[in-house]
Amino acid sequence: MEAICHFFRTNYILANCEDVISKKAFSLNLSHYQMAELPEIIKRCDTLMKLYLNQNILTKVPSSLGNLFRLQVLALDYNKLTEFPMCICQLVRLKFLNVSCNNIICLPPELGNLTALETFWCNNTGLRILPAEISNCERLQTLGVRGNRLRTLPSSMGTLSELRWFTAENNELSEVPSTFGLLQNLVHLNLKENQLSRFPRLLISMPNLKFVFLNQNLIVDAPTRSDLEQLQFLRMLNLSKNPISTQAELQKLAQQQTNIYVEMSDDLLHDSAITLGRYSPNTQEEANANPNHESSSDWANSVRTSQLDSSDESTLENTIEDISVMLPEMSRYVTTF
Template identity: 30%
Template sequence: MMYEQRQQPLMNRADRRKINGERRNAIEEERLEVVDLSGISLKTLPNPSLNLATICELYLFNNDLQIIPESLTARMLNLVVLDVHSNQLKSLPNSIGCLSKLKVLNVSGNLIESLPRTIENCRSLEELNANFNKLSRLPDTIGFELVNLKKLSVNSNKLVFLPVSTSHLTSLKILDARLNKLRSLPEDLENLINLEVLNVSQNFQYLETLPYSIGLLISLVELDASYNQITTLPDSMGCLRKAAKAVC
């Protein structure tokens, strides 16, 4: 009995600590901010002294930015959305890998030739838009790390191939790789069990064949492989039971 009486205050203190911790987390979430600096002709970003960890969404599109400082992305630890489309960026900072909570990244309409390998550390990423750049390749192991990626849009670049690891993006629903220079597609596409939309159209004279595995995509509802040099389709195409739209 005395033991139970002595234990009770300890349990109460533990409960209080838990409740206080939950309250602190709730307060921190309420303090998270959306910052919109789009369309104001920004050429450079300042190095503010404020706590960048309070920013959850940052919109910098339609500016004249040529660089994103390493120190900036390294400090935005709660960032969920980063939209920098339509700037003059030639690269992304390596510190983008610090954005462990990032879910949406839009870098379309820039001059980016390659994505930093550290982007693989953004394991919460669900949507990556990198259209209208100068990408010639994607990080080789991107598919092994971005396990939550649902949309990968890299149209209008200079991609010659997609990494073999692309077939490990098992959460992927949309893959848009049209208007590139693709010569082939990964062999093991059947692993993309959630893929619904696949667009590899307008690779023109470069893409001549489709892999057998393309007919084994169990969730595919839309396939566009038009405007290529494909003369024969794999026998597996007859297995595309869900495909409501297939243009080849």
């Protein structure tokens, strides 16, 4: 029975590829097909702009994938890759790349060739080093490296002037590069579950920040009252489950400034009905039930890797966008008489 399923699955995949070639299609979804390798015919799908290969069992990607030079979206998450495919670095038009949930402990310096990249997810791969050359990806707006083994971040990241969302939750980071203060467009910063020992005061110089997660670290260097007052532009500063979070002074400040989150002592919870409401176990559930609530949005909470959308969205809007991208190339075939 398994052989029969494999036969039909393989032929269905080939039929999809042939359909792309004959129709010169822009999008191909080969996710969830238990593919151990890509068919050779994929190199002939040279009109593709979106390719979804997630949720398979791929152990490698053929170098011919680098010939799909029109690709803007590539999803390879949830496979069995043991290294970052070098051919991806040839896809200089890529805007979205997801390689999460593979076994990729190293990213090549050539990643910096992807200068059009806007979104890059590399969560839960065992990644140990983020290459300094990522600074060449100057259009990067979203960067996720959650659940890895990073001990440092490259100081060159400070040049990513378009970066708005950065999550490095659950790593081994002991400090934040001073150049992070240059990320003036950063809105969301998640450094939860690391080994930070100092409160990063450079946050004060980042007025567009709205959501900062520093909970579950080792912070013993408490921010001053002045520091926290200058951070009132934040909608959320989570300092819970740090050595400083139970300090009386910080607990009082958390009562006064509603954007500061720490675990509250029993005395303060008893004294303040407002505080009790803020830290009630049901508060987050209520927020999630209300889709308009700020803390239920992706900007407030780093979306889980399993919830990342790597599916094909074949809508009219996307079709129009694909055509608009192709127009400059098509224009050379138009002759004005």
